[in-house]
Amino acid sequence: MRVTVKVGGPLRRVVKDLSGGERELELPAGATVSQALAALGLDWEAVRTIMLNGRPVKRDRALAAGDRLALFPPECCPLGEIVVMYAHRPPGA
Secondary structure, eight states: OEEEEEEOTTHHHHSSSOBTTEEEEEOOTTOBHHHHHHHHTOOGGGOOEEEETTEEOOTTOBOOTTOEEEEEOTTSOOHHHHHHHTOOOOTTO
């Protein structure tokens, strides 16, 4: 399945193949946020805020095809700003 991942702040220097701070990621069906982090080469400590389709989630949350995952480090924006900045966009928008 394919998901879109947006990374913020210093994580942009770590994650490869970004375009506008985003990257399409191919994962097995039923993959979790933790598996997406591993596929991107990110350490647990590097990510504090995880948003899935505009809502905060934990690392054990399962992903679905077409999901939009946003990852932000501890030193990035406050959570309220992140929610406004990265609201859910319907497929094809």
